Ligand SMILES: Nc1ncnc2c1ncn2[C@@H]1O[C@H](COP(=O)(O)OP(=O)(O)OP(=O)(O)O)[C@@H](O)[C@H]1O
């Protein structure tokens with residue numbers, strides 16, 4: 185217990201850094217990844233705004249980023265992070281790479297949950313003379329709500345774990361703490377504490393996400 | 405009110421083109437209930453869906469109330485579609501929205517101001533007898549009730565035309581009858597011209613003033629209830645005017661239930 189108490193302020197700081205990295209990347213996933221997911225869905229051949237060239241280009245970019253092993257992406261983006269936030273070290277710099285990874289990650293999940301909407305429901309809206317804006321906001325985002333929330337849950341959980349990896353290249357956070365004390369100094373107590381914190385975070389997110397998705401799902 | 409002139413529809417399947425509808429014409433007068441009957445795969449749904457351009461005809465023109473839909477741009481088509489209601493076999497309601505919100509959606513889509521929307525939603529649910537279900541979700545309703553919500557939604561923008569694709573095919577006979585009564589009432593009270601696709605001869609007989617028989621992508625016969633003197637040629641037509649079979653005779657509208 186001694187080493188944990190002694191490190192209390194450092195643990196608090198690490199938690200805060202992890203939360204910063206996760207919030208920024210998840211916010212990027214929602215603000216940028218979701219519209220990209222909607223674009224992918226709409227431009228898929230045979231869909232509302234079917235456009236094979238655009239769909240292929242965006243789909244290719246999404247796959248490209250997603251096929252990078254995360255650690256490599258992290259390193260490859262160091263110059264980019266430096267350009268955006270002025271430094272390559274710390275939670276903000278790591279958030280840049282995390283965001284770049286989170287955007288296509290969530291975009292695909294959004295696209296998938298939109299594909300699960302029965303075609304007839306969209307068709308009924310088209311037949312009623314609804315504009316694209318009404319169809320996107322009134323039909324797609326409404327019908328896919330539970331799927332969008334489940335996808336977001338998966339994204340948050342994945343990026344809690346990615347943020348731990350980001351810590352090892354100077355991002356800070358729980359992962360960094362675990363490596364510095366647990367691995368490099370053989371301080372098992374700190375290692376265990378870090379793992380417990382990550383497990384609790386993931387469990388909380390999963391529980392809240394499942395609860396919200398179930399509440400939003402009226403299909404029974 | 406509805407004119408399909410030499411419309412046809414081909415689909416590309418693999419390398420081949422298949423004719424879902426071969427060049428076919430159909431004219432429906434205002435206030436009529438036009439049935440389209442035929443076996444599975446005859447092209448009924450495709451023909452119906454060309455009436456609001458859900459399927460774009462490969463060739464031919466579509467007119468609704470004198471306006472050529474096939475000549476409109478995207479914005480004009482959306483505008484025109486607001487006066488063409490449509491209902492489907494599987495209802496196609498928004499599952500995460502209440503009945504009231506389902507009806508309200510099409511009013512929002514037509515940019516009706518909020519206050520009028522609320523009033524119109526109540527009116528429409530009232531017409532189909534579901535005012536008390538306004539706050540419920542589709543999953544909480546029976547099939548017949550869902551179809552009534554779909555009818556309320558189709559009526560919201562005061563359409564001139566209502567297109568129905570097998571609206572009772574997922575329902576039991578008693579519920580079917582009640583849906584047909586609603587459709588009849590809408591036709592009578594609001595002068596909505598109806599085009600209805602069905603493979604159930606009893607449904608067509610009960611509701612329609614005209615029935616087109618479809619086979620192999622073309623209309624093989626157009627029957628008129630008020631013209632039993634014209635000799636039918638298709639088996640469907642012969643059945644409908646067969647006076648020796650009391651369960652089949654196509655009564656003049658109103659005779660059956662008075
Ligand atoms: N999107 C499509 N792609 C390829 N072929 C199609 C498509 N839609 C319809 N068809 C074909 O066109 C023909 C007519 O189909 P349609 O759905 O209009 O028939 P229907 O009379 O409504 O049949 P049902 O009673 O089964 O609904 C069928 O042979 C069908 O396989």
Ligand SMILES: [Mg+2]
Nearest residue numbers: 448449450570
């Ligand atoms: Mg059909």
